[in-house]
Amino acid sequence: MKKIKFDSAHRKKHFAFFNGMSHPHFQLTANIVITNFYKTLKTYNKPLNNSLVYLLSKTANDIKEFRWRIRGEEVVEHPMARxxxxxxxEQADVFSFCTVDYITDYEAFLAEASRIQELMRTNPSFEDEEGMDNYLFMSAIPWVKFTGIQHAMNYHPHDSVPRISWGKIYEENTEILMPVSVQAHHALVDGRHMGMYFNNLEENALNFKL
Structure with a gap:
């Protein structure tokens, strides 16, 4: 983990402007073409949900701003966002959080995600690790082709963890699409970085191979 120093006076003003807001997060939702990714998973009988977590996490980790977090008056960069x-x-009809280290190797990630997911089924967890902020909060809403989503979160104090959600997969004009929503702290992630995320996500889905 390293500390980020803004050398540009304008970048410092940009950070201070958005960081001073009571709700500094902003959000975009778009339909992403995942035709090749989805068909590849079907061909090789790979799990959909954990594969999506891998794809979405890889895209976020490849953009350094999605690994930045605000700690007091400082900005730090994590080497990896989990x-x-x-x-x-099995305990109730509500979810548990499943936190996994992001591993660049797809098969290794699937194995670790599956192992921890099985533990969470019978021993669910709802608490973040104390002092940790290198998360990517992710949620699946597979029943809905949503066009927007609003997350529950504290406004005071706010956190700087990105939130990524995906919805119902559907077919349209021979392509397979999926709604994806990304929310991030505007003092860290600007529109350019958000656009990069969506463009890279679609490219990663297009070029996904096993």
């Missing part, structure tokens, strides 16, 4: 995603449990 997906903390929702999974069903």
């Amino acid at each position: 997906p903390s995603f929702t999974v069903p449990t």
Whole structure:
């Protein structure tokens, strides 16, 4: 983990402007083409949900601003942001969080995600690790082709963890699409970085191979 110093006076003003807001997060939702990704998973009989977590996490980790976090008056950059995603449990009809280290190797990530997910089914967790902020909060809403989503979160104090959600997969004009929503702290992530995320996500889905 390293500290980020803004050398540009304008970048410092940009950070201070948005960081001073009571609700500094902003959000975009778009339909992403995942035709190749989806068909590849079907061909090789790979799990959909954990594969999506991998794809979404890879895209976020490849953009350094999505690994930045605000700690007091400082900005730090984590070497890796861990997906903390929702999974069903056997304890109740509400979800548990499942937090996994992001591993660049797809098969290794699937194995670790599956292992921890099984633990969460019978021993669910709802608490973040104390002092940790290198998360990517992720949630699946597979029943809805949503066009927007609003997350529950504290306004005071606000956190700087990105939130990534995905919805119902559907077919349109021979392509397979999926709504994706990304929310991030505007003092860290600007529109350019958000656009980069969506463009890279679609490219990663298009070029996904096993």
